[in-house]
Structures are given as structure tokens and as C-alpha cells.
Amino acid sequence: xxxxxxxxxxxxxxxxxxxxxxxxxxxxxxxxxxxxxxxxxxxxxxxxxxxxxxxxxxxxxxxxxxxxxxxxxxxxxxxxxxxxxxxxxxxxxxxxxxxxxxxxxxxxxxxxxxxxxxxxxxxxxxxxxxxxxxxxxxxxxxxxxxxxxxxxxxxxxxxxxxxxxxxxxxxxxxxxxxxxxxxxxxxxxxxxxxxxxxxxxxxxxxxxxxxxxxxxxxxxxxxxxxxxxxxxxxxxxxxxxxxxxxxxxxxxxxxxxxxxxxxxxxxxxxxxxxxxxxxxxxxxxxxxxxxxxxxxxxxxxxxxxxxxxxxxxxxxxxxxxxxxxxxxx
Amino acid sequence: xxxxxxxxxxxxxxxxxxxxxxxxxxxxxxxxxxxxxxxxxxxxxxxxxxxxxxxxxxxxxxxxxxxxxxxxxxxxxxxxxxxxxxxxxxxxxxxxxxxxxxxxxxxxxxxxxxxxxxxxxxxxxxxxxxxxxxxxxxxxxxxxxxxxxxxxxxxxxxxxxxxxxxxxxxxxxxxxxxxxxxxxxxxxxxxxxxxxxxxxxxxxxxxxxxxxxxxxxxxxxxxxxxxxxxxxxxxxxxxxxxxxxxxxxxxxxxxxxxxxxxxxxxxxxxxxxxxxxxxxxxxxxxxxxxxxxxxxxxxxxxxxxxxxxxxxxxxxxxxxxx
Numbered sequence: 161x162x163x164x165x166x167x168x169x170x171x172x173x174x175x176x177x178x179x180x181x182x183x184x185x186x187x188x189x190x191x192x193x194x195x196x197x198x199x200x201x202x203x204x205x206x207x208x209x210x211x212x213x214x215x216x217x218x219x220x221x222x223x224x225x226x227x228x229x230x231x232x233x234x235x236x237x238x239x240x241x242x243x244x245x246x247x248x249x250x251x252x253x254x255x256x257x258x259x260x261x262x263x264x265x266x267x268x269x270x271x272x273x274x275x276x277x278x279x280x281x282x283x284x285x286x287x288x289x290x291x292x293x294x295x296x297x298x299x300x301x302x303x304x305x306x307x308x309x310x311x312x313x314x315x316x317x318x319x320x321x322x323x324x325x326x327x328x329x330x331x332x333x334x335x336x337x338x339x340x341x342x343x344x345x346x347x348x349x350x351x352x353x354x355x356x357x358x359x360x361x362x363x364x365x366x367x368x369x370x371x372x373x374x375x376x377x378x379x380x381x382x383x384x385x386x387x388x389x390x391x392x393x394x395x396x397x398x399x400x401x402x403x404x405x406x407x408x409x410x411x412x413x414x415x416x417x418x419x420x421x422x423x424x425x426x427x428x429x430x431x432x433x434x435x436x437x438x439x440x441x442x443x444x445x446x447x448x449x450x451x452x453x454x455x456x457x458x459x460x461x462x463x464x465x466x467x468x469x470x471x472x473x474x475x476x477x478x479x480x481x482x483x484x485x486x487x488x489x
Numbered sequence: 490x491x492x493x494x495x496x497x498x499x500x501x502x503x504x505x506x507x508x509x510x511x512x513x514x515x516x517x518x519x520x521x522x523x524x525x526x527x528x529x530x531x532x533x534x535x536x537x538x539x540x541x542x543x544x545x546x547x548x549x550x551x552x553x554x555x556x557x558x559x560x561x562x563x564x565x566x567x568x569x570x571x572x573x574x575x576x577x578x579x580x581x582x583x584x585x586x587x588x589x590x591x592x593x594x595x596x597x598x599x600x601x602x603x604x605x606x607x608x609x610x611x612x613x614x615x616x617x618x619x620x621x622x623x624x625x626x627x628x629x630x631x632x633x634x635x636x637x638x639x640x641x642x643x644x645x646x647x648x649x650x651x652x653x654x655x656x657x658x659x660x661x662x663x664x665x666x667x668x669x670x671x672x673x674x675x676x677x678x679x680x681x682x683x684x685x686x687x688x689x690x691x692x693x694x695x696x697x698x699x700x701x702x703x704x705x706x707x708x709x710x711x712x713x714x715x716x717x718x719x720x721x722x723x724x725x726x727x728x729x730x731x732x733x734x735x736x737x738x739x740x741x742x743x744x745x746x747x748x749x750x751x752x753x754x755x756x757x758x759x760x761x762x763x764x765x766x767x768x769x770x771x772x773x774x775x776x777x778x779x780x781x782x783x784x785x786x787x788x789x790x791x792x793x794x795x796x797x798x799x800x801x802x803x804x805x806x807x808x809x810x811x
Contacts, residue, residue, distance in 0.1 A: 429747075433676045
């Protein structure tokens with residue numbers, strides 16, 4: 161097999177704040193192959209967005225600091241690239257959709273202005289200069305692709321004139337108009353209603369197929385991951401605790417955190433809801449040593465508070481960072 | 490029949506006049522809640538579920554229509570409601586971060602309803618507050634003197650629940666009580682609410698947009714779309730055979746996590762179109778623009794709510810007799 165498109169290795173990122181040092185990412189490992197769809201699932205504050213921002217190198221530094229690890233994109237470390245190279249990378253290869261389209265769209269420019277800028281700029285990045293007419297045509301195509309009914313009119317509108325679903329479609333159009341290879345989608349449908357979410361995700365799915373891009377789908381919804389991705393990574397308090405083929409992982413979760421999470425998701429079968437996971441996510445100022453989940457874990461052992469667990473193979477590319485599976489390796 | 494109905498809403502209408510036109514937030518809905526029931530009110534954003542709840546609690550007086558609580562009409566302005574009513578009907582809001590005063594300690598927050606309703610003498614209020622915190626499973630010694638910002642989101646919501654229960658209510662409106670929380674915390678709150686509901690003999694109006702959650706908590710489900718009700722049914726029947734096309738679209742759109750659940754979903758209905766603005770509601774049935782089973786009549790005549798044999802109500806031309 162060829163080397164992965166994106167390979168995040170043992171990434172440590174922290175933030176220096178007034179009260180001290182928040183060590184947020186604690187050895188994140190994440191690999192994405194070309195054409196693959198990977199899900200990154202976790203609850204609020206587990207470091208999903210920090211991971212994405214590190215990959216895009218848009219974290220404000222300071223206060224953020226990368227204290228270890230690598231982010232290899234096609235064999236080159238993004239973290240050590242020069243600014244110019246990163247910009248070229250963002251123009252040509254990487255693209256992102258964020259949770260709140262109102263914050264990622266500029267309120268004082270029309271959709272057309274913003275979309276044209278992106279198309280023109282990324283074309284320059286890819287070494288071609290487009291005529292004004294070609295830019296216009298591509299923008300309208302990009303909007304139409306997302307299922308927007310009246311693309312010409314939308315181009316002259318401001319973001320506030322559109323509904324939430326339409327705005328997110330614009331963001332998807334912007335992200336996909338550049339023919340990027342890797343799409344980072346950070347909770348793209350969290351703010352939307354389910355019927356609209358369904359539309360947007362289906363559209364995104366079809367477009368990604370068409371453009372043959374890879375996707376990292378970040379979400380807290382297990383259902384969305386199940387529908388859209390091939391491989392899932394479960395994140396807790398700054399590290400990946402379990403990774404595996406999505407359907408198998410959700411059917412038979414191994415890590416105690418994943419098990420607790422799956423039991424807490426309300427189901428249509430109506431069998432009631434479990435009590436959830438006791439306690440809450442640790443304080444990053446002073447995270448627990450060893451496995452960061454151990455204070456909340458029901459299977460806690462002595463070693464858990466001492467040494468952070470490495471990944472243990474459970475079979476079929478299914479791995480869990482938990483000492484329960486130590487013998488099996 | 491009407492004896493066990495704790496809440497009875499008839500032809501409730503709430504319009505908000507704005508510069509751009511009249512927002513028809515709630516447009517002629519009728520429903521009842523039986524004593525001891527949990528009625529789940531489900532709908533997408535802007536469908537009017539919160540406005541309905543706020544009319545019940547008294548935050549807005551209705552534009553027209555009747556609301557009766559325990560047989561007595563309560564559709565007057567909040568300032569003219571008897572205090573006794575305010576004691577019996579309580580509400581828990583969606584975001585505990587903004588419904589709890591950040592400058593007050595939890596003790597101060599909990600003491601307000603006690604003082605207003607004259608419950609206990611000043612001397613035994615501390616004991617009452619401690620017991621309230623115990624009922625929501627928060628150790629009082631640890632939490633009484635904390636400020637909301639120093640506790641987690643789930644715990645804040647527990648405090649909000651304790652505040653709602655402070656006056657020993659009969660009816661509690663839960664306005665998306667867990668939407669702002671993570672699933673691992675949600676479980677605990679929901680189980681607590683269900684347990685308290687039984688112990689204290691409470692009736693809930695549970696508002697949410699999460700149908701999977703509804704399946705696990707509600708005894709009856711009502712679906713709202715653009716200020717109108719589409720369907721009301723008992724939970725099991727509702728999920729076994731949804732009738733209204735919108736309900737089916739909604740059910741088939743929810744992402745699920747197991748194969749077993751997948752088999753329970755109705756046949757996939759491709760969701761299309763946008764939710765129209767409540768200022769400019771389409772003529773006829775408000776759903777007809779997005780409906781997969783649209784008929785010519787749908788764009789002209791708004792269907793009426795119709796009772797089916799099994800105690801279910803559906804508002805759709807598909808189920809008109811003849």
C-alpha cells in the first residue's frame with residue numbers, strides 16, 4: 161500500500177494561558193489514505209477542532225504551541241513548512257468546511273465576491289489564470305452542484321439573506337470549487353435541522369465521490385459517521401482512543417469510553433437510555449496521568465493511572481488504546 | 490374524558506406582527522396532555538414548538554384560542570395569572586448557561602422561587618434547598634455556594650431542574666433540556682427526569698428536535714411543522730407506522746447507529762426543499778412544496794386535523810375519508 165495522504169503522528173498541542181498551560185492534544189494519531197473517508201468523533205472539548213486547525217496551520221501561535229509530533233501531508237511535514245508553502249498547500253490541496261457558516265462567510269461581501277475570489281485565487285495557485293467569464297462560470301457551476309436552485313441570484317446576495325442550509329451549501333461550494341484533494345469538514349451540519357442535514361450530507365457525499373477527494377469528517381454524531389465514513393476514530397480528551405472500520409467499530413465498540421458513548425445514544429428501538437458516563441472531561445490545566453479516561457472508567461486498573469496506553473490491535477485494523485486488550489497482542 | 494386532561498389547548502394561535510409581515514409562529518393548534526403523561530413536541534427550528542410552550546407557561550398571551558389547565562382557562566397575560574398557577578406550571582430552558590444568573594450562587598438561585606411563593610420560613614429554606622439538590626443528585630454541601638460558571642453543563646441543567654421543582658409543580662415544560670449537552674451527560678439528565686416524573690407525579694411537555702430521544706421518553710408524540718401540528722399519536726404506534734408524509738421524511742432522515750434501528754426506519758424518503766419562512770406560509774397545506782405525495786388539492790385547501798381509529802390524529806389530505 162502507498163503511503164497515506166495525511167499522516168498525523170503523535171501530535172501534542174497546548175495553549176499557554178494566564179492560569180497555566182493547557183495541554184490539549186496528547187499524542188493524536190490519524191492517517192487518511194487517498195480517496196478515503198475518515199470520521200473523527202468526540203464530545204465537546206475533546207480537541208477535534210484543535211486537530212483540524214493544526215493540520216491547516218491556522219491555530220494562533222501564541223497562545224497555541226506545538227510541543228511534539230508531525231503532520232505529514234504527502235510525505236512532507238506541514239509543521240515545518242514555510243509560510244509560503246503552507247499558503248500554496250491551502251490554495252491547492254486542502255480545504256475546510258466549518259460548523260458555523262455565518263462565521264466563515266464575510267457578512268459585508270456578497271456570496272459572488274467571496275466565491276469569485278476563491279476560484280480565482282486557487283486557480284492562480286494551481287498555475288492557471290482564468291478569464292473573468294471562466295471564473296463566473298465556475299462559480300455558478302459550483303453553486304449549482306450543491307443543489308442551489310437559483311445560482312445567479314445567490315451570487316448577488318449577502319450571507320444574511322440566506323437560510324442556514326443555503327449558507328452551508330455556499331460553504332460547501334466554496335470548499336469544493338478548488339478541486340482540493342483533502343476536505344476537512346468540521347461539524348458541517350451540527351447547526352442544521354435533520355431534514356436539511358440529510359440533504360446536505362447526501363450532496364456532500366455525492367460531490368466528494370465526483371471530485372475523488374479524501375474527507376476527514378469531524379462530528380459528535382455517531383449516526384453521521386456511520387452514514388458517511390469508512391473508518392472512524394473516537395477521540396477523548398486530546399487523543400484517539402479507538403480506531404477501526406466504522407460499522408464494525410460502532411457495532412462492537414471495544415474501548416470503555418466508546419462503549420459508554422454508544423450506550424448513551426438514544427435509539428429508535430426505545431430500550432431506554434443508559435446512565436451515561438460518570439464524571440466529565442478532564443481539566444486540561446492538570447489532566448490525569450496515564451490514560452486520561454481512567455478517572456471515569458469502570459474497568460480501571462492500576463497501570464491505567466501510570467502509563468498512557470498504546471494502541472492494541474484487536475484485529476482487522478481495529479485498534480483500541482486500552483490495557484484491557486493487552487493480552488491479545 | 491376531560492377529567493384526566495391536565496392541559497387542554499384548543500385552536501391556539503400566536504402571531505407576532507413585524508415590519509416584514511405577520512409571523513405565524515403558532516397557527517391554530519389543538520392538543521391535550523393527560524395527567525401523568527409525557528407529551529413529546531417535536532419539530533424543526535422555527536416550527537413553533539417553543540412558542541407553544543411559552544404560551545402555556547404564560548410568557549406570551551395567545552393571540553386567540555383557549556388554554557385550560559386542570560379545567561380552568563389560563564390564557565390571560567402573565568401578570569394577571571394567579572400565583573398558584575405559576576407555582577403549578579414550571580419550565581426548564583434549553584441552555585442552562587444563560588438561564589442561570591452567573592453572578593448568583595446556586596443557593597441564591599434556588600431561594601428565589603421559595604421566597605416568591607412563600608414556601609417555608611426563612612429559617613428552614615436552607616434545608617429545603619439542600620433537599621432539592623439531593624433530589625437532583627448533587628451533594629448540597631459541595632454545590633450550594635458555587636456559582637454556575639464553576640460547574641459543568643450537565644450539573645447546571647440539574648440546578649435548573651431543581652429550581653423548577655422548588656415549588657412542587659404539577660406540570661413541567663422541558664424546552665430542549667439536553668440539546669446543549671453531550672450525549673454522555675444527556676443520559677443522566679433524562680433518567681433523572683423520568684425518575685422524578687414518576688416519584689413526584691409530574692406531567693411533562695417535552696420539547697425536542699431529537700426523535701430518537703423522544704422514542705425513549707415520551708408516551709405521546711406530537712409533530713409540528715410551520716406552526717401547525719401534523720400528527721399526534723402514542724409513541725409506539727407513532728414509530729411503528731408514521732402516517733403524515735412529513736413525519737416519514739423526518740424519521741427517514743435521522744442518522745442512526747445500529748442496523749437494528751435502520752430496520753425500524755420507514756422507507757427512505759428523500760428530503761428536499763427548505764422550510765418556508767413563517768412570515769410567508771404557502772397557501773393550502775404548508776408542507777405541500779416539499780411533500781413527496783402532493784396532490785392538486787394540497788396547494789389550495791389546508792387539511793383539517795382528523796382523528797383516526799387508534800386515537801391518532803393526522804392532518805393530511807391522504808387520510809381524508811372518501
